Amino acid sequence: MRQSEFIINLKPIGTVQTTAVEIPRHWSASDIEGRLVIDKKYREGLKDIRPGQRIVVIFYFHQSPVFTLRYLCQTPPHRDKSMGVFSICSPVRPNALGLSVLDVLAVKDNIITVNGLDMRDGTPILDIKPHIE
Amino acid sequence: MRQSEFIINLKPIGTVQTTAVEIPRHWSASDIEGRLVIDKKYREGLKDIRPGQRIVVIFYFHQSPVFTLRYLCQTPPHRDKSMGVFSICSPVRPNALGLSVLDVLAVKDNIITVNGLDMRDGTPILDIKPHIE
Numbered sequence: 001m002r003q004s005e006f007i008i009n010l011k012p013i014g015t016v017q018t019t020a021v022e023i024p025r026h027w028s029a030s031d032i033e034g035r036l037v038i039d040k041k042y043r044e045g046l047k048d049i050r051p052g053q054r055i056v057v058i059f060y061f062h063q064s065p066v067f068t069l070r071y072l073c074q075t076p077p078h079r080d081k082s083m084g085v086f087s088i089c090s091p092v093r094p095n096a097l098g099l100s101v102l103d104v105l106a107v108k109d110n111i112i113t114v115n116g117l118d119m120r121d122g123t124p125i126l127d128i129k130p131h132i133e
Numbered sequence: 134m135r136q137s138e139f140i141i142n143l144k145p146i147g148t149v150q151t152t153a154v155e156i157p158r159h160w161s162a163s164d165i166e167g168r169l170v171i172d173k174k175y176r177e178g179l180k181d182i183r184p185g186q187r188i189v190v191i192f193y194f195h196q197s198p199v200f201t202l203r204y205l206c207q208t209p210p211h212r213d214k215s216m217g218v219f220s221i222c223s224p225v226r227p228n229a230l231g232l233s234v235l236d237v238l239a240v241k242d243n244i245i246t247v248n249g250l251d252m253r254d255g256t257p258i259l260d261i262k263p264h265i266e
Contacts, residue, residue, distance in 0.1 A: 006144065006145055008257070047206070047216075072177040073178070073180070087263050093260060094178075126141070130221065
């Protein structure tokens with residue numbers, strides 16, 4: 001089977017909750033708080049996440065337009081030149097995966113309170129990993 | 134629709150090629166070279182990736198066993214205690230997504246030569262992003 005015919009199915013492990021409406025373009029420029037509400041069945045997997053840690057969150061840009069090849073180069077809002085999609089953080093990409101590094105403020109039950117959000121309310125969360133410098 | 138019923142379909146953008154058989158457990162402990170062979174239709178999207186840069190690669194652990202809840206806590210090979218899956222880099226996780234930070238050695242046409250691989254030969258690549266400290 002050629003890789004290009006290989007389809008990967010993923011199910012969100014949870015959802016982002018935030019009351020923020022104006023979302024910064026990137027986590028490195030964000031001071032937005034919110035909550036990662038993880039499916040209760042995965043709660044035990046959160047047991048070693050502590051306040052003060054940074055975590056890597058992989059999510060799905062669920063409101064992005066469908067990617068077509070005309071988006072292979074894009075001009076980011078803060079730049080003045082067109083750049084290859086794999087060198088920028090645009091939500092419009094072949095696989096609409098996002099990655100944010102967030103500060104953990106609190107963990108209670110199946111909910112992680114975080115700072116540094118650049119995801120919209122309702123964003124599906126796919127994975128959480130430790131942040132390794 | 135509940136998030137838990139929401140299915141996300143992804144298609145690999147390319148494949149890892151390496152002759153290495155012994156794969157380090159993590160990119161931060163790897164000195165393995167290899168190639169990211171990206172689908173030719175996405176070549177233009179690679180145009181701003183340069184030798185000397187670090188890139189973030191999101192990939193799929195295509196040889197992982199199916200995740201079940203008994204894998205919510207696992208003891209990593211280099212640790213002596215059981216940890217929550219979202220605090221470790223195990224390939225056995227609810228969504229079998231991997232993340233590596235790799236050093237770019239060369240870019241030619243649709244192929245990126247990298248150092249720091251912790252993926253097996255044939256691993257499907259899902260996304261490439263700039264590395265932001």
